[in-house]
Amino acid sequence: MRLTKTFKAFFENEKAGGLLLLLVTILSLLFANSPFQTDYIAFWETNVGNHSITHWINDGLMTIFFLLIGLELEREIYKGELSSIRNATLPVFGALGGMIVPAGIFLLLNFGTPTQNGAGIPMATDIAFAIGVLSLLGNRVPTSLKVFLTALAVIDDLGAILVIAVFYTKTIAFTNLFIAFAIMGGLFILNKRKVHNLIPYLIGGAAMWYFMLNSGVHATITGVLLAFVIPFGDGGKKTSSYKLQHFLHKPVAFLILPLFAIANTSIAIGSDWSEGLNHTNTIGIMLGLVVGKPLGIWLFSFLGVSLGICTLPKDLNWKKIIGAGMLGGIGFTMSIFITLLAFKESGKEVITYSKIAILIASFVAGLTGFFWLKYTLRKQSKKKKTALV
Structure with a gap:
């Protein structure tokens, strides 16, 4: 399977962007829990034109992020991996499972409680972080796995956008x-x-x-809607859609998403932070991302292939699909974004504990996914060498 130049550029930007996100998140958490804590947190809450800086980032700049997601989705539908029903069905099924099962786990614990609105939180996948972790595995990663995870994450984001539009x-x-x-x-x-x-x-x-x-x-929906009215044409380099998409890649990856991460992870972690992890809300978020994501992605992909609706690429197996599912549990950007909408009226404490749960779950999902795939790909590489001998 050959990768298009656009996909390669997207993958490379998301890879570097994911590593930058990790760095700025760590720095933000350090500043928020340093002697500069009060001034640092107050800065992001400073009002500019009747809204805080964080609000302008979340409702303003993130619209540009959603515009890029819309342009990427449009390209995938018209010319990319989602343009062929044969290629699209596997990540579509995987994404559906990766949304339904985590949301189901969350609702199982929170239905009928004040926090049931958070069901959308474990549904999302952070494209930048997931691809960033996958890139650390080097050239051993098969092309079909890169495409599967990227398409899965894009569809997940579309699902999250629909959840925001309908339920929040x-x-x-x-x-x-x-x-x-x-x-x-x-x-x-x-x-x-x-x-x-x-x-x-x-x-x-x-x-x-x-x-x-x-x-x-929510205003960020504008970004996706706008993407689909910008002329796509034949999708070539001279088209309006391509030019805008190409222009937005770096500002989104290296400015907008890092700003979102910094502003929304300025969390003062108190000595009693672990008590918040005993709530059904935070347990639901962590189980949804760490367990629900890989289970749902694998289960629905397996059902799709078993029913003859999907086909599994030759260089993929179910162990790799599980590994991709684990990386799908890195919710971060979209999960935090949905948290802010779901618990807008629940108070800062619920939002803070939810963010901590998302950070922990995303870290665990990324770590387990990395080592699972590292072991799986190494084992496959040894088998190939043995077969050649």
């Missing part, structure tokens, strides 16, 4: 929502009239974001 929207201002969709309709007409200049789309996107922000639906 309480009050809707229909006039603002109608205006946002009317602007989108206008941009769609520009697309159909073959207007390729990006400026009207970006101006229209900014207006869409404003009205979506004031509609009650």
Whole structure:
């Protein structure tokens, strides 16, 4: 299986971005628990135009992240791994299992409690971190595993976006929502009239974001909607979609996501932090990510292949699928993002404990996934050498 240049560029950026995310998260946690703790945490809560800096990052800059996700998804659907039903079905089935089973585990522990809204937290996969860990395994990683994990994570993010749109929207201002969709309709007409200049789309996107922000639906959804009205054409280097996607890769990987990580991991960890891990909410998050993710991804992939709906690539086996599932348990960015929406009215304590649970679970998932795949790939490499002899 050959990798397209776009996929290679995406994989390389996500790999470096994942390692940077790890570094800035560690630094943020150190600052938040240092003698500079008060000033450091207060900085991110500083109001700029009636909103905190963290709020502008989460509702503003993260829209650009979702725009990139939308552009990547569009490319995968039209030209990439999701353009062929044969190739798409396996990661689609895996992603469904990776969302349903973790959410089910969480609800099993939290249904009917004040924290049941957190069911979406263990559903997500952090693309940058997952690919970053996979890249540490070097050239032994088969191409099909890279593609499977990347496609799985992109579909997971789409699922998380749908969860945000449907389940974390309480009050809707229909006039603002109608205006946002009317602007989108206008941009769609520009697309159909073959207007390729990006400026009207970006101006229209900014207006869409404003009205979506004031509609009650989370403003970041604008990013995904905007991606699908930007002209894709044949997907070549001269198209508007390609140019914007190529331009956004580095700012998202090396500026926006690190800023999100720094702002949202400025957590003061008290001496009683471990007590928060005894709650059904945090147990549900950790079990969902560490156990539910690999179980769901493997189970649904196995069912898809057994029923003849999916095919397992020749250089993949079920051990590698389980390893990919373990890396899928690295929730981080999207899990924290959903936490902020799910527990907006539950108080800082619930959000803080949830973030700690996500960090611990993502670390465990990344570590187990890394060593599981390292052992599996090494064993496979030895078998090949023995066969050649």
